[in-house]
Amino acid sequence: MSTQERPTFGVVGGASCRDADTKLAFETGREIARAGGVLVCGGGGGVMAAACSGAKTIGGTTLGILPGQDAEESEPNSHLDHAIYTGIGQGRNQIIVLSSDAVIAIGGEWGTLSEIALAYKHDKPVVLLNSWTVEGPAGQGLKSLNRAATAKEAVATAMGLIGTDPVTPVPE
Secondary structure: OOOOOOOEEEEEEOOOOOHHHHHHHHHHHHHHHHOOOEEEEOOOOOHHHHHHHHHHOOOOEEEEEEOOOOHHHHOOOOOOOEEEEOOOHHHHHHHHHHOOOEEEEEOOOHHHHHHHHHHHHOOOOEEEEOOOOOEOOOOOEHHHOEEEOOHHHHHHHHHHHHOOOOOOOOOO
């Protein structure tokens, strides 16, 4: 875990997503906030906005690492407590991963797959929630990553992987 008191959970997923992924993201955001964690994401729409919205419903903290150099270029979602404008496009995916103690991937597009790969390469725990399955030419792939069926299971698994208990659990 990072040197911060509160664990950070990267929530990654598509800027546009299916209704099922929107619901999972909202519930994941609530579970992260309930556990006292900080939600880190790309700051945009889709999975990112839904997760932030879920966290904010119970007073959670949200941080968006945005690809553009300002709000006009990046269009941050309205549920962010903190927005960091990078001006580095998809390179911001590395910052999201490195700023997270664990990463939860929900659904996703190609950017999500890059974040999963970066997390894996940087030894960050990853939990897949209705997300990618990939196998490489030598049989390597995402099979070794953790999968969860529910938001509650995803956050609990991520917390277990970073060896932490809820910091300030909020009752259900």
